[in-house]
Each structure stands twice: as structure tokens, then as C-alpha cells.
Amino acid sequence: MKLPSVPVPDLYVKDLTLRSPEGRCLLSIDHLHVAAGESLAIKGPSGAGKSTLLFAIAGIIPVSSGTLAWGDADLAQMSDNARTQFRRDSLGIIFQDHLLFEELSAAQNSSLAALYNRPHTRTNIAARARQLLHDLGIKDHDRPYVDSYSGGERQRIAVARALAADPQVILADEPTASLDRETADRLIADLTRRAKHDGRTLICVSHDQALLAAADRVITIQEGCISADTGRHRDTRGDNDV
């Protein structure tokens, strides 16, 4: 069930600033490099700007100045349409508050990408979504309304949605927040395995110690700046060995 994919690019961030519409500085990152295939965890106090950073990396929030590049493609220079296409082709995003479509079933939610992706990928996406739901332990995928699922189940449906198109890069905002320990551990193992074995890049915002421990590298965000960067550094351009 392989989907056609572009090779995973590295992420380069340089002198990035991001301001709120009112002009308040929300993010200020001098330098960040995430190699392809690396798993990075982001932690920090509430309101520090972790979700904002994730949104910026996804090209959802336009940056105010600086460079934010996936490979050669600088999101800061790209049009809104091009950034959207980049998300469609390369990213899988798990949002902090799941953001599911209540009026759709679990199967429909997790295969949402099939609706707007190229027609020939549709069956693959839908089949992968079902397999993922199954692997993540979600039963009866066709219950008409997803809001009858528990918080943890909804979170897993959101995970299935993010992974259904087999993205090169997985962005996750607190993916284990509403899961019990056992389910959380399984998910962590699954996500990190994707990074290690399938060469996917994984960037997670989390407070979950297990996730932080499983990640190749942990950065801490405080008041919009990176205050700490620990773990196996692979900070050289083009260096791809583990």
C-alpha cells in the first residue's frame, strides 16, 4: 500500500520571527535544523509558542521574516497555494484538540485526504486509513458520527488521519495527551518506528516523558525562543547517518 512520495527534505530555520496581527512577537528562532528522518520533541510551558512553531513549520501561519525551508523550498517565500500543496503532499498533522469532523464517521475522518488528493491515490488513502484505525484499536469505523467516540479514541482517529496519506513528515501537537499509558506507549512506539525505519521526519510537541525519551532530540521553547536543545545532534547540512 505504498503511496508515491517525494524524498524527505531537511528542515532549516534561520532568523525566523513571527508576529501576531497586533505586532507582538510570538516566535523568534535564530537557528534550527531538523534532519530528514529525525524525531524531534518540543517541550515548554503553556503559551510558550510550541503550537505556533508547529503551525509555522507546516506553513499554516505565514512567517514575518527569516527563512523556514524544507529542503530548497522556503515556505517564507512561497505562496499560500504552494504551502497548501506542500502540506498536502508531504505533511501529516495531528492537532492539539484533534479537530475532527463530528458529522463524519471515523473512516471518513481518517481518509479525508482522499477527498481532495489526486483521484488515483484515493483508494490507497482510504485503505491505509482503515488499516491505521484497525492498528490503533478503533472499532466500528462507520459509526455515522465521530463525536460518540471517547477523547482517546478521537485522538487516535486524528492520528490515523495524519498518517493516512503516508506523509514524509509527521507534525504532532500533544499526540498522547488524552491517551492512557499503554495506548500512549503504543502510539509513541509506532510514531518513532516510522521515523527510524521508514525514514519519516517526526516533530512532536509534548510533555509526555515517554515521548520525550523516545525522541532523537528535545528542544525547549520559552517565550518564543529555543532555550535548550538536547539529544543526538545532527546539525550539519547533508549529514544523514544516524
Place this chain on the structure above:
Amino acid sequence: MFETFWFALPIWMQDLLVFLALLAPLFIAGLICLRGYRITPLLVGLLRRHRMISLTFMALIATSVAISASLIAQERGLRAGTARAAEKFDLVVAAPGSEITAMLAAVYLQPSALALVDGDTYIKIATHELVSLAAPLAFGDSWNGAPVVGTTDAFIEHLGDGLSTGRMFATIDEAIAGAAVDLSIGDKIAPVHGDGSAGAVDEHGFEYEIVGTLPATGSPWDKAILVPVESVWDVHNLPNGHGSDWDGTLGAPFAPEHFPGTPAVLVRAEALWANYALQSEFNTDPNTMAFFPGSVLAQLHALMGDIRQLMSVLAVTTQVLVAIAVLSGLAMLSKLLSRRLALLRALGAPRRFILALNWGFATVLIVIGAGIGLVLGIGATAILSAMITQRTNVLVTAHLGWPELHIVAGFVSFVAILSFIPAYAASRRPITEDLRT
């Protein structure tokens, strides 16, 4: 080249092609906008989630479509019905006056006071060499609200192309009932003077027995009771059209000196040209006025044509106003939906997908609403027709036809194109703000 091809097509094919051409913008726009996307699951989800709003919008559109479609169909049905009711009245000769009043009285049996055509004039008409039927029509009495009209057996034969049951009246106290009169053979009636509405019961003390009934003609004559004209004169204490040596044989010939006058004479000639000749001859006679009810009606219809145009304009305006109301409602709704739309964009859905989803939502409401409107329109048309038939006794059978379908198709296409505006606006909303709220 095109014209010869076009006019060679059967009418229904032309209508169908016009209908499809009017819907073409909808299909082309839809094809361009939806190409490559599957919006159905989200669309069904949205319709389910916002079913009250969706149903309200559909009901609004359905109502406006139903009203305008049935009004236009009704007007057409009314024209056809009134024309059909006048079919048997080739030429009417009356005393000079208003043609419309005379037509309303003679053809549609509306009570009115007409001057009389005198005996000499009547005989002149009846004995004219071109005339094959000259029937006096004497109004003024009624029974139970049904007009009682004095005439001759020849006219009754002509009106109904024969009787449906029973036989023709043979004596002065026999009568023929119209198809819609609640009387059967053997029933006895005693007519009163006037249309019976004033409540002043002024019985003549004269009884008729029903001996036959007419088939339905779809005209007010279905509600009439037809009696020998002699009896009408008789009960009003007038000479009965025949001399003292009368043997009781009803109908022509009448004696001019015993002919008390009649408000109208129905005249028929075998040949069409002869009818025109008779009309101009009796019109130049200072004692008479002759007219074709069909052409008086055509004048009335021409007048109504202007009203119909006005009505069409009003109908279309109403539809457009409703559509605009619905579209602004949808624009507001898409604010409600903004978080979902932003989420889709955040996940990587292209702008055109958001546009397609919004447009599809609006278009589904419009198309379903218009469809329900047409069905309602068919029902409303049937009910209105029945009501008009009930009130005027002019059989109106209005059906939704191509003109209504064309208007609705044009409306649907127009609004579908219009709904790109809110859909486009929704697709341009910033993602971040909508995602955070």
C-alpha cells in the same frame, strides 16, 4: 443554416434544448469547480449537521419557485380554459352596447342587463340565407344558483354535440340540465327570477321536469339549466313567439309580431367566410352588434398578456430576492463553518476544494429547493385550477409546462453562478484565525 435546423425540430425538442441550455451554466460551472474532487461525504455531513438551516433555505426557495411557477401556469390555463369555453360560440348578435358585457353574459353566463334584440331583427337573422343556426338565448332566471336559460333544441344540440342522457325537451315544461347541475332525469324544479342571490324568492309558480342532461363542456353552461325559450317568455307574461294558432311545437319558426325580444342570438354559418360576412352585415345594421367571442377574448388575453409579463417579472424578482436572502444566509453559515474550512486548508485541501464545498452546499440547497418547488407548484396549480373552476365554472386545467421549467432552470443556473460569490469569499478566509477560534 441554424434557423432551418432549429425550426425543423419538433417543438418538444426545442423546449428540451432550451431547458438544457438554461441549465448548461450550472453543469459547466459545476464541472469546472468540482473536477477531481469528492465533496459528497462532507456535503452530506454538512447538510445533516445543519439540517434545520438547510431545510429552511430549501423551503424558502421551494416556496418562491412554487408560487411563480404555478402563477404562470395558472394564467396560461385560464387563457386556454376561457378560450375553450367560447369555442361553441361562433358569432353572437346582440343589441348594440358593450361587446365584453354581451360576451360575459352570453358565453360565461354572468348576470347582466342587456338590451333586447327585437322580433323583426331576429327574424331577419334567422332567415338570412347564410345562417344555419340562429338561437335566441334568454337569461334572467335561476334555480338554486344555477342559471336557467331559455333557448332552442338546435342550440342545445350544437352546444353538447348531442345529449349525454335522456331526450330533448318536447313540451314547454321540460328542461335539460347541464353536466354539473345536481339534477337527474325526472327531477322537478321551479326557477326564480334573478340569480337567486338577493334572497328575494320570486317564484314564477312554474315547474319544469328534467328530461335530459348535457355532456360536460368545460364551460359555465355545465352549471346551467336549459329550457324552451317559449317558456321563459311565458312565465314573464310575454308573448311566446308564436301566434294564437300555435300547436305547441317548440322552436323556430317564430312569428315576428309575437316575438318579445331576446338579449342575445347565437349565430352559426357552415362556412367560415360566411361567419365574417354575417358579422360585418349585422354590425352595419344600427339595430344590432355582432362579434366573435373568440376575438373579443383574444383582445382580453392580449391585455392579460401585459399583466402576465408583469407577473413573470414579479415572479422572477421574488425568486432572485429569495435567492439573495439564501445566499447571504449561506455567507453567514460559512462563517459558522469557517473552523472546518480552515481545518481542511490546514490539512492541505486546496482553495478550490473549499470553493467547491461551499458552492456545492449552496447549489444542492438551490437545486433540491427548486425541485421541491416544482412539485409543490404542480400541486398548487391543481388546487388553484380547481378553485377557479369551482368559482367561474370555466374548466381550467393548468399544468406546469415548459415555460415554467425554463424559468426555474434559468433561475437555478443564475443563482448557482451567483453562489460562487460567497463560496469564493469563504475560500479566501485566513486559516490561522479561523483555526484558533
